Amino acid sequence: MTHRVQVAAICDPVPGRARAAADKFGVAKAFESYAELLDANCIDAVTIASPIGLHYQQGKMAIARGIHIHFNKTMSTTVAEANELIELAKQNSVKIVASPGEMLRPIYQKIRQLVVEGALGVPTWAAAGAAFGRYHEEESVRQGSDILSNVNPAWYFRSPGGGPLYDMAVYGLHVLTGIFGAAKRVTAFSGIRLPMRELRGETVSCEMDDNTLMLLDFGDSLFGFIYGVAAGEFSKEHVGQPTIFGTKGVIRGNAIDGRPIDYPGKDREGIDSDYVILPHVVGKHRQIEEPHVFEDIMQLVDWILDDRPTIVTAEHARHAIEIIEATYRAARTGKTQTLQTTFEPWV
Numbered sequence: 001m002t003h004r005v006q007v008a009a010i011c012d013p014v015p016g017r018a019r020a021a022a023d024k025f026g027v028a029k030a031f032e033s034y035a036e037l038l039d040a041n042c043i044d045a046v047t048i049a050s051p052i053g054l055h056y057q058q059g060k061m062a063i064a065r066g067i068h069i070h071f072n073k074t075m076s077t078t079v080a081e082a083n084e085l086i087e088l089a090k091q092n093s094v095k096i097v098a099s100p101g102e103m104l105r106p107i108y109q110k111i112r113q114l115v116v117e118g119a120l121g122v123p124t125w126a127a128a129g130a131a132f133g134r135y136h137e138e139e140s141v142r143q144g145s146d147i148l149s150n151v152n153p154a155w156y157f158r159s160p161g162g163g164p165l166y167d168m169a170v171y172g173l174h175v176l177t178g179i180f181g182a183a184k185r186v187t188a189f190s191g192i193r194l195p196m197r198e199l200r201g202e203t204v205s206c207e208m209d210d211n212t213l214m215l216l217d218f219g220d221s222l223f224g225f226i227y228g229v230a231a232g233e234f235s236k237e238h239v240g241q242p243t244i245f246g247t248k249g250v251i252r253g254n255a256i257d258g259r260p261i262d263y264p265g266k267d268r269e270g271i272d273s274d275y276v277i278l279p280h281v282v283g284k285h286r287q288i289e290e291p292h293v294f295e296d297i298m299q300l301v302d303w304i305l306d307d308r309p310t311i312v313t314a315e316h317a318r319h320a321i322e323i324i325e326a327t328y329r330a331a332r333t334g335k336t337q338t339l340q341t342t343f344e345p346w347v
Contacts, residue, residue, distance in 0.1 A: 052161030082318035101312030110263035120246025128172030129227030163208035169228030171240025190331035
């Protein structure tokens with residue numbers, strides 16, 4: 001995609017890390033200061049992949065300079081922050097794409113179509129979610145001794161922005177709201193199940209809830225169950241993979257009543273998973289880690305260059321953020337929370 005976009009600079013506050021990454025990948029500029037990156041007049045857009053608790057402030061800084069943004073989930077930690085980012089972006093003609101763009105996946109577009117057309121009869125309830133496990137502790141970028149392979153994951157367990165909801169359960173939230181539309185209410189249980197974690201011989205205290213079960217009300221007694229837990233999950237094939245029940249059948253992952261779901265593009269040569277079939281994920285990009293992030297970045301690129309808006313909208317991301325924020329409030333107060341935000345679902 002070099003004819004569409006070029007990585008012009010890398011920023012990381014750890015001394016030497018940005019320079020090492022830039023040298024490894026042939027990127028011209030490296031910065032330790034985010035403000036210096038934004039002020040260097042060398043970029044048109046930025047992908048923010050810092051700890052989630054920093055996204056709001058870093059997003060505001062980019063917007064103030066007219067720089068377009070891809071947020072690598074989630075956009076912020078509160079709906080008030082998301083509202084401000086969206087309004088500021090409009091005022092400054094800045095485009096925002098906020099991962100995860102789960103409804104770009106043809107498998108989920110087809111599932112929504114099947115549900116809308118009545119293939120399951122009357123949908124009754126659905127479930128999706130993810131488990132923290134030791135995923136982040138065991139990532140390859142954290143196992144070595146050099147500056148590019150000893151990245152500390154401790155922030156995943158700290159406040160704000162830590163815990164499995166903002167980082168992993170957000171996939172299931174985007175899938176179920178993408179299929180059913182905006183949720184109306186949420187209630188939940190939530191707490192810290194593992195108060196201490198061991199990271200490469202060091203003990204880390206967990207500040208954020210790591211064990212959360214939420215129940216969503218989509219209206220007309222259609223309910224969704226979302227979990228973001230310390231350990232244990234229904235499916236390991238893809239984070240957020242849903243199970244949807246109806247009066248005439250069930251969709252589990254990529255199958256309806258045990259039969260594989262067919263959809264345009266499924267027969268693409270060399271594809272061994274439904275979850276790497278994305279518009280820009282072709283050729284060598286099929287082998288990169290987390291290709292869906294690359295896809296979301298390219299959605300922003302297409303929007304900037306071609307004025308082609310994307311379904312990976314800040315409004316959808318804001319709705320997921322409100323659900324997460326309301327989930328914690330519901331668990332803390334014991335009261336069901338009414339949701340205020342909405343978005344235009346994929347059609």
